[in-house]
Amino acid sequence: MTKYIIKGGRPLYGTVEISGAKNAAVAIIPAAMLVDGVCRIENIPQISDVTMLLNILRRLGARVRTVDRHTMDIDCSGVRTFKADFDIMTKIRASYYLIGALLGRFGKAKVAMPGGCNFGAVRPIDQHVKGFIAMGADVEVKNGLVSATARDGRLHGADIYLDVASVGATINIMLAAVFARGVTRIENVAREPHIVDVANFLNAMGADIRGAGTNVIKIRGVDRLNGGSYALIPDQIEAGTYMAAVAGAGGSLLIKNIIPKHMDCITGKLEEMGVHVEEGEDEMLVSRSGSLRRINLKTLPYPGFPTDMQPQMATVLCLARGTSVITEGVWDTRYKYVDELMKMGASITVDGRKAIIEGVGELTGANVKAWDLRAGAAMVIAGLCAQGTTEIEGVNYIERGYEDLVEKLRAVGADIESVEIPENDGAEIVKIG
Numbered sequence: 445m446t447k448y449i450i451k452g453g454r455p456l457y458g459t460v461e462i463s464g465a466k467n468a469a470v471a472i473i474p475a476a477m478l479v480d481g482v483c484r485i486e487n488i489p490q491i492s493d494v495t496m497l498l499n500i501l502r503r504l505g506a507r508v509r510t511v512d513r514h515t516m517d518i519d520c521s522g523v524r525t526f527k528a529d530f531d532i533m534t535k536i537r538a539s540y541y542l543i544g545a546l547l548g549r550f551g552k553a554k555v556a557m558p559g560g561c562n563f564g565a566v567r568p569i570d571q572h573v574k575g576f577i578a579m580g581a582d583v584e585v586k587n588g589l590v591s592a593t594a595r596d597g598r599l600h601g602a603d604i605y606l607d608v609a610s611v612g613a614t615i616n617i618m619l620a621a622v623f624a625r626g627v628t629r630i631e632n633v634a635r636e637p638h639i640v641d642v643a644n645f646l647n648a649m650g651a652d653i654r655g656a657g658t659n660v661i662k663i664r665g666v667d668r669l670n671g672g673s674y675a676l677i678p679d680q681i682e683a684g685t686y687m688a689a690v691a692g693a694g695g696s697l698l699i700k701n702i703i704p705k706h707m708d709c710i711t712g713k714l715e716e717m718g719v720h721v722e723e724g725e726d727e728m729l730v731s732r733s734g735s736l737r738r739i740n741l742k743t744l745p746y747p748g749f750p751t752d753m754q755p756q757m758a759t760v761l762c763l764a765r766g767t768s769v770i771t772e773g774v775w776d777t778r779y780k781y782v783d784e785l786m787k788m789g790a791s792i793t794v795d796g797r798k799a800i801i802e803g804v805g806e807l808t809g810a811n812v813k814a815w816d817l818r819a820g821a822a823m824v825i826a827g828l829c830a831q832g833t834t835e836i837e838g839v840n841y842i843e844r845g846y847e848d849l850v851e852k853l854r855a856v857g858a859d860i861e862s863v864e865i866p867e868n869d870g871a872e873i874v875k876i877g
């Protein structure tokens with residue numbers, strides 16, 4: 445088992461390069477299934493969710509060639525199956541994009557129900573299904589499989605109104621609609637940067653999609669998508685995580701390769717807390733030396749404050765003077781990480797979707813667990829801020845979404861290492877990073 449060991453209390457100074465956006469990559473890679481030719485995708489982050497999705501595409505018969513560490517050539521023209529019902533599919537949430545992609549391409553799809561981080565009850569896909577049915581598909585969910593079939597062999601355009609501005613449903617319906625006969629209008633769609641990235645990728649391959657980034661997306665069906673090349677946008681949440689890290693630990697980080705516009709909601713809240721942010725064209729200088737001020741925060745779909753930054757901000761607010769209130773506006777519950785922070789001396793009360801955070805003078809190192817991807821990022825930030833040593837278990841979750849996290853943090857002065865603990869007795873520790 446791999447653990448991170450952090451000796452905290454050190455400010456961060458230096459430069460961090462942001463990688464390609466995870467939530468764009470995990471949608472655009474399955475979207476390549478719609479393309480009859482080679483897609484050259486650049487700025488792909490080296491993270492385990494991407495590795496897993498590329499292996500799923502290979503399993504389906506796609507040719508995937510590594511051009512360099514962040515560039516892949518993907519050719520799905522040889523894929524003949526519409527079935528992606530093997531168990532690896534259940535390991536990540538984004539595998540469900542294959543439903544829209546296979547249904548769009550073959551007029552049918554049989555895909556294993558997705559997995560992914562657990563935020564309360566199961567993560568529903570009713571809005572995805574609603575869209576497929578509106579476009580003329582019969583959909584059945586049983587035995588852990590989603591089976592969808594276009595009644596007359598090919599989907600038709602439809603007007604779809606989403607009950608929830610769901611990122612996944614917006615993207616999945618867009619994928620299914622690319623070859624549908626006629627025009628599909630989706631209203632009340634999600635507007636996250638990665639939604640726009642997926643639409644831009646599909647248009648670069650020959651699709652006809654307008655309105656991504658607004659709350660109405662219009663897709664005019666085309667007959668085929670040719671090959672082409674596309675570079676992913678930088679990761680808004682990775683960048684926000686490093687901004688939160690320096691806000692908590694203190695110091696000054698130059699965060700490079702970002703789109704400042706995407707960071708507005710995060711920048712605004714950190715400045716409210718007393719963090720200094722200087723914006724450049726594609727970089728930000730983020731510094732904190734004085735004390736942190738308490739704030740109230742509500743997570744909302746973009747352009748609101750992102751839910752995927754909630755655990756990280758809660759951790760920093762543990763060190764702010766006064767009482768802060770966080771309201772989780774997207775997921776039923778996303779506070780599993782609070783118990784871990786309490787082991788480090790935090791004072792947080794969770795009441796349904798609200799977390800009331802009493803600022804404390806300091807956090808102290810402890811042995812903690814990463815319960816999901818962003819909770820894991822919060823544990824890393826807590827370890828960086830804490831006095832003493834923090835050991836983090838469950839780093840496989842963290843490595844699903846953060847490329848070279850240990851290396852990037854060590855390069856700016858953090859005392860963090862990744863160690864391999866043998867499963868048996870954990871007697872000898874093997875340092876690996």
Ligand code: EPZ
Pocket residue numbers: 466467470537538561567568569570571572573608609610611612613634751752774775776817818845
């Ligand atoms: C995506 O999940 C992200 N994952 C999540 O990020 C992120 O938290 C979420 O969007 C919100 O921004 C990926 O992109 C792979 P949703 P997704 O559909 O698409 C409800 C991370 O840390 N809903 O926008 O699954 C749902 O229950 C991950 O990178 C329905 O009711 O999220 C939730 O309350 C964690 N019916 C809300 O909508 C549906 O059919 C938002 O879900 C679909 C969703």
